[in-house]
Amino acid sequence: MSAKIIDGNALAREVRAEWKTRAERLIEQGVQPGLAVIIVGSNPASSIYVRSKAKACDETGIYSEIHDFPESASQDEVIQRIQELNRAPRIHGILVQLPLPNHFESRKVIEAITVEKDVDGFHLYNVGALVTGNTVFPPCTPFGVMKMLEKSGIAIEGRHAVVVGRSNIVGKPMALMLLEKGATITICTSKTHNLAEHTRRADILVVATGKPRMITADMVKPGATVIDVGINRMPDGKLTGDVDFESVKEKAGYLTPVPGGVGPMTITMLLCNTIAAAERTQARV
Ligand code: GUN
DSSP, X not given: OOOEEOOHHXXXXXXXXXXXXXXXXXHHTTOOOEEEEEEESOOHHHHHHHHHHHHHHHHHTOEEEXXXXXXXXXXXXXXXXXXXXXXXXXXXEEEEOSOOOTXXXXXXXXXXXXXXXXXXXXXHHHHHHHHTTOOSSOOHHHHHHHHHHHHTTOOOTTSEEXXXXXXXXXXXXXXXXXXXXXXEEEEEOTTOTTHHHHHTTOSEEEEOSSOTTOBOGGGSOTTOEEEEOOOEEOTTSOEEOSBOHHHHTTTOSEEOOSSSSHHHHHHHHHHHHHHHHHHHHHHHO
């Protein structure tokens, strides 16, 4: 059996078109959704992500600003800028690109973002809201995975979902979102003993470990849905996921590719959260 490949680019186009209409409605009312992205230092991967976020905003009718700080910037300076952006009426979403340089306490910087503009969903308030099932801004990558499952007609309730990875950005919120939809959850890490015994029990397997091709066909249940969140740059310059695509595609029922799978959905959900943040300001007037 060959897996159905979930086309993240096509799904992202579909979701962006739906939300572009919502952005246009706001613009007609005199409110253009606005996103501010803060980047500190010159991590090349972060610079690429930030530029693609700004481009995607442009294509969706969202105003965007990039606030670029040198590696030597102080934490106070960045927090002061966040406080200004918290008050800026043109800005509805604020995102601080991670990782920050080592002399920063990321938690303090993220907590400086007002909850209403925390479109990454990383502020402790929004994390708490996710735990209690009252999520305001779901973190973009797991939100994108949930959208992919929904758009592909993959049932969640009552099924066994295994998440490999325990990061605050993907693994933990992913498990909570699947749990909220009624899945039975197992959370593993790349260090879990007998990992294959757990992954082979997954109806839905989500992998976010940053270890290239660590999930091989023998670790997958026939017909399972396999979502690959990894993006690893190989020595030959090619991108590859955490799943061994070639072998797993012969075993899984559904599979996401890298690139062109979860990546485009992550940016899409950031656009959705920014437009939703702007809609909320309208609902308050
Ligand atoms: N770095 C890697 N992923 C993310 C993300 O989703 N948001 C932010 N702000 N930084 C990241």
